[in-house]
Amino acid sequence: MVWTKRLGYGFNGNQSPTMLLVPRSAKGKRSVRKKSRDNHTNAIDMLATIAADLLLESEKSFTAQVIGGPSNPTSNGTLKKEHLFEVKPIKEEAFDQGSCSESVSGSNGGCALKEHGKLNSDVRSKNPTQTELMTKCSSGDCGYPFERHSPCYAECWEGNLAGGIRALNQCEPLANRSPASGKVLETCILGELMQLDSKPSALVSSDSSVKAPSGEDHIPHNTSFPTGWWEEKQLHLDRDDDDDDENCSRCTHGSTITSKVFRSHDKQTDRIKKLLMSKFRKDSPFSTNGDFPNSVVDKKLLFSSRKIGYTRKRTQRYPFKRRKCFERGLMSTYDEAANFEYMSNLPEINMKVENFDMDASLHEANIKSAHITGQRSIHESEDFHVKLRIKSFKVPELFVEIPKSATVGSLKRMVMEAVTAILRGGIHVGVLLQGKKIRDDNKTLLQAGISHGDKLDKLGFILEPDNVTLSPPLLTNHEEPSPLLPCNATEPLTRSPSATPLADPSTIIALPEFPNPSAVNSPESDHNSFHFPMDVPLQDDHQDETSSDSRALVPVLAMNMNALSIVPIQKPKRPEHSQRRIRRPFSVSEVEALVQAVEKLGTGRWRDVKIRAFDNANHRTYVDLKDKWKTLVHTAKITPQQRRGEPVPQELLDRVLAAHAYWSQQQARLPTKPPPAEDCMLN
DNA sequence: ATTAGGG
DNA sequence: CCCTAAT
Incomplete structure (x- = not known):
């Protein structure tokens, strides 16, 4: 599969670059892309190439680090193409882009990014656990846990966007948020859908004449989410995204096109809205406090959320498409760490957890006696069961950059698109125990230490974007729809014989619609093959690693938003066609x-x-x-x-x-x- | 859409 | 085979 990352660079007004894109016209473009595609791209190479060949001829001192990537990085330290990088200049002063107020008055969302970045930088530097984060942020201006609120972030957004995103960042004392803050989720999602601007977007038309600052570049993306079932629901108004060589011209000429897209999208939105709302009304576990959702409801919920993403997948242009017209755009990035803000607005899952409490000594002694906790007894089988409460999943972070003149509706769309972009790339679950990522899927919970009651508090789940492609075996035929897994997806998760206890459907309930893993293997697949969460052994690494490991898909350390950063976009371009053709030797x-x-x-x-x-x-x-x-x-x-x-x-x-x-x-x-x-x- | 070449 | 510039 061809991997691609959309790299780009943008400017905050006339200030320094904040994001790095590789423009089509860039001299080093090719080599960058080549390198990017190479299986084992060296980060330094990448960095050097970018620094030397692209935008900042004068700035050749950069540092690079991996901010995300496959959960099974190679152990030899090389980077795979799926890894996500952050590149930033060593001399950060050179990229100072001014204060928040400057941004508010003259630029765009840079302030938010910056402040957000600062905040994150602060907490990220410690590679914090969620608990730590919350503690940390509680000491900030806001006084509320960072879990759901970043004061700076919200502040700036309000300044720049007239409160457009405020709803997403509502500050709410933890105590007021009942069980697992589900309510906020509801509000946000519903709010998104209900308020979606139905106008064809003045933004686009007004800005379509704006000259794009630079070219942009695609690299075919390797990621191919299983396509199929949702496609029939799509409105085929969207152009193929691949031939993206057009500049703004397409947007400019095509104001009608754009409008169409938006209109239809709105129809779609309406449908989704209805669907979701009914779902929420009926099923929402968040409607009342004290009433913990059960797993079934959760599954439905997540299912709904994901469905939104997929359904909209094609009707919505990828943000960058319009970005060229806006001269700004939306950057999405994966920052699985420390992104509680966004997390709180996405398929967050809240599950009521039964009690569980495993006696360590019993485990260690490998005693096979049932252990009763609370009201429920453990199976009489050889294994104790661990019951988990998943308070929330972290989801990738998003950054949005949008003109001040943009409408709130367009902002919402952008956010939604970003979400969609991530979701459609596929996600899997990562497990963190006390901040350490558990990479060995074959470990038993006992071995991994997920058995003691005290440790379970520090167990975290994280939604990670899949950086790999699902192999195309069933897609070679471009017509065969992927099976739509039922949302009561307990069965797919237990299919693998190597499933660990973690895959027990009673504990893992949040992965509704992954394709049958057995269907995604193909002779063509290689190490990039899709790894079904939890039940496929990781090949290269069987050691737990701390989140700071550069190969891990983890926190951006000391991320500075002023820094030049390469932000990969989870935008699999026309997944149904972008697969590299199968090799067919000439007879x-x-x-x-x-x-x-x-x-x-x-x-x-x-x-x-x-x-x-x-x-x-x-x-x-x-x-x-x-x-x-x-x-x-x-x-x-x-x-x-x-x-x-x-x-x-x-x-x-x-x-x-x-x-x-x-x-x-x-x-x-x-x-x-x-x-x-x-x-x-x-x- | 084709051609011509580099990757 | 892919990606593109140039026709």
Whole structure:
């Protein structure tokens, strides 16, 4: 699968870059992209390339760190393409972008980012657990736990956006938030949907004339979330996102297009809204306090949330699309650490937890006696059961950058798009125990230490974006929809024979609609293969690691929003098509046909060659034929020992050489005028 | 859409 | 095979 990260850079007004994008026009673009695609990209290389080749010629001192990536990083320290980087200049002063007030008056959301960044930086530097975070933030201006509120963040947003996002950051004393703060979630989600601006977005039209600051670049994204079931629900108004070479032109010309998209999106939104609202009304575990949600409801809830994301997946342009027109855009990033703010607004899951309390000594002694806690007894089986209360899942952090002139509705859309972008990339669950990520899926809870009551308090779950692609076996056929797993997804989770106790459906309930893992393996898949949460052993690393491990998908340490940062976007471009085509080596007979056609037609008429010799071979494009010819010529020139694959008869290779020579000569002879169609070296 | 080349 | 610039 082709991996891509959308990198980009933007400016806060006329100030320093805050985000790094790799513009299409950048000199080093290619190498960056290449490197990015390489399986084992060295972070320093990446950094150096970016720093040297791209935007900041004068700033060549950068540091890079991994801020996220596969949960099973290679143990050799190299980085995989899925890893997320943050790159920032060593000299941070150079990127000072001014104070909050400046931003408010003259720029855009930079203030929020900055302040937010500061705050996060503060807490992140300790690689804190949630508890620590809350403590930390409680001492801030706000006085409320950071869990759900970042005063600076909210403040700035209010300043910049006239309160547009205030609802998302409502400050609420912890005590007032009943069970697991579910209420806030409800408010936010509902609020989002209900208030979605139904206007075609003045923002777009007004800004569409704004000249894009720079090109942008895509790298095909490797991530392919299983597509299928939701697609039928989509409104096919969206253009293919792949041919993204267009500048603002598309947006500019296409104000109608844009409007359409938005309108339809609004319809869609309405539907979702209704759906969600009914769901909430009926099922919401958050409607009353003291009433803990049960797992079933939770599943439904999450399901709904995710559904939103998927459903909207195609109807919504990826933020960056419009970004070019806005001259600003939305950056989303994954910062699984310390993002409680956002977390509180997303598929947060709150589960009532039964009591549980395991006696460590019993475990260690491996005694197989049932242990009764509270009212419920443990199974008489060999294992004790651990009951967990998942107060919340962390979800990736988002950063939004949007013009002051933007409407609140558009802001909401952007946020939603960002959410969608992340969700559609797929997520899995990470488990943290006392801040340490448990990476070995094969460990038993006992081995991992998830058994003692005291430790369970420090058990954390985290929703992590999948940085890997689901292999396309069932997608090669582009038409076969992925099975939609039922939301009462207990079964998919237990399918794996290697499932650990964690996969017990009674404890893990938050992963409703992952595809059947058995369906995502393909011969083509490699280490990038999708790992179904919890039941596939990690290959490279069986050691627990602290979250500060650079290979872990974890907190951004001391993240400074002024810093130049590369923010990968979870934007799998047209997932249904972006898969690298399966490799299909040419058979000898195909080579024969190709050679014959080229002998006849020459080397500059691949379309004709295609029609002539491969008209019925749908998978062979004229580009393929051209490429094959290229390799054939090369093959013919090297020694047989150097050749690989199915050997091509020397006779054919000789003909290749002869034809190549002949047509090269023809081409040299008539550079501008190709030989007549009837011409043929064999004539 | 095709062609031509680099990756 | 992919990605693109250039036609």
